[in-house]
Amino acid sequence: MMSNSTDAYQQHDHHRCLKTALAQAKNRCIARKARLTPIRESVLHLLWQSHRPLGAYKIIDQLSEETGKRVLPPTVYRALDFLLELGLIHRLATLNAYIGCPFPDSAHSDCFLLCRECGSVAECSTANVNKSIASTAEQAGFLVESQTVEILGLCTPCQEKMPQPNKAKPIKPEADE
Numbered sequence: 153m154m155s156n157s158t159d160a161y162q163q164h165d166h167h168r169c170l171k172t173a174l175a176q177a178k179n180r181c182i183a184r185k186a187r188l189t190p191i192r193e194s195v196l197h198l199l200w201q202s203h204r205p206l207g208a209y210k211i212i213d214q215l216s217e218e219t220g221k222r223v224l225p226p227t228v229y230r231a232l233d234f235l236l237e238l239g240l241i242h243r244l245a246t247l248n249a250y251i252g253c254p255f256p257d258s259a260h261s262d263c264f265l266l267c268r269e270c271g272s273v274a275e276c277s278t279a280n281v282n283k284s285i286a287s288t289a290e291q292a293g294f295l296v297e298s299q300t301v302e303i304l305g306l307c308t309p310c311q312e313k314m315p316q317p318n319k320a321k322p323i324k325p326e327a328d329e
């Protein structure tokens with residue numbers, strides 16, 4: 153399994169995550185002959201402030217504050233589209249927010265673990281999930297064009313902080329027939 157869950161949920165040297173992400177973005181732009189303009193880089197930088205996703209309007213506000221002038225929504229949406237296109241960020245539909253991708257250079261499916269308590273999101277990719285999605289779709293005669301799995305719950309540190317009675321009951325997987 154490919155995952156950044158240790159980084160996303162535990163205390164860690166986040167500066168390293170940021171540095172790696174920016175370096176990966178630069179390499180990817182060179183490889184794709186695309187340009188990481190200052191606005192695109194600023195948006196990516198903002199999304200890598202932490203492991204919590206940001207909505208477009210939060211990005212607009214923070215950029216406006218940083219630059220001291222009102223940044224227009226289309227400017228930010230264009231930068232987000234560019235970053236999505238290059239696979240440097242992902243969009244989380246359930247939160248209507250964006251998050252930096254920790255492994256843009258590896259082929260992976262989008263599977264996210266969203267902690268409802270601290271708001272941190274880890275990304276993971278496993279062959280098992282991919283295989284079951286593919287076979288489920290196949291049985292339904294469905295052609296998969298894109299897939300994003302968003303799983304809501306509690307990360308390990310948040311589970312440990314929760315008083316016992318409030319602990320969510322895990323959803324038991326259905327038996328396969």
Ligand SMILES: [Zn+2]
Pocket residue numbers: 159160164165166167169170202203
């Ligand atoms: Zn980090």
Ligand SMILES: [Zn+2]
Pocket residue numbers: 242253254255256260262275
């Ligand atoms: Zn990713």
Ligand SMILES: [Zn+2]
Pocket residue numbers: 161267268269270271272306307308309310
């Ligand atoms: Zn958490």
